Amino acid sequence: MPAGWLRIVYVAEFLLAVMVTFTLWSQVGGQMHLDMIPWYWKLSLGAGLSLAVVRATMAAVEHEKSWNPRSLAWLAGSLGLALAMGLVTYYYHLLEPQEEEAPEDQVTTSRTRAQPGGTFHPGALLPGRPLGAWR
Numbered sequence: 591m592p593a594g595w596l597r598i599v600y601v602a603e604f605l606l607a608v609m610v611t612f613t614l615w616s617q618v619g620g621q622m623h624l625d626m627i628p629w630y631w632k633l634s635l636g637a638g639l640s641l642a643v644v645r646a647t648m649a650a651v652e653h654e655k656s657w658n659p660r661s662l663a664w665l666a667g668s669l670g671l672a673l674a675m676g677l678v679t680y681y682y683h684l685l686e687p688q689e690e691e692a693p694e695d696q697v698t699t700s701r702t703r704a705q706p707g708g709t710f711h712p713g714a715l716l717p718g719r720p721l722g723a724w725r
Contacts, residue, residue, distance in 0.1 A: 594653070600644055607640035619679035626682045636677045642668035 615636070616624050624632070646664035650656040 600648060604640055604644045607643045608636065611636050611639050615675060615679070619676070620683075623679050623682050623686065626686065627678060633676055635671060635678065639668055639671040642671055647694065655709060 612632075642664050646661050646668060649658065649660035649664055653660070
């Protein structure tokens with residue numbers, strides 16, 4: 591295959607690798623955690639992993655044997671970048687805000703609207719009070 595066509599194929603592979611990288615990262619690491627990560631981490635790790643995958647493909651195509659030292663080195667680099675992505679995601683998972691629970695001795699009130707076609711229960715306004723306590 592001519593070198594010009596190979597460049598086009600490698601560019602297409604890079605663009606596909608970028609889409610797969612960010613889709614997989616959001617599915618495995620969680621979209622909320624990915625949203626908390628600064629853009630420069632996402633750009634450098636995502637583009638770096640995509641580039642490492644393309645370079646591993648290039649190294650496999652250029653040599654007679656596909657598993658050669660260069661392709662294995664790029665594969666190890668891509669696994670290292672994937673590990674770094676996991677560590678960054680875990681770090682931002684530890685920094686996510688925690689939901690605070692209301693103390694049990696404090697009574698909270700909630701006002702709800704009756705749903706159309708539904709029935710209204712007066713005990714829904716103050717949880718914990720039996721229905722007979724309203725009389």
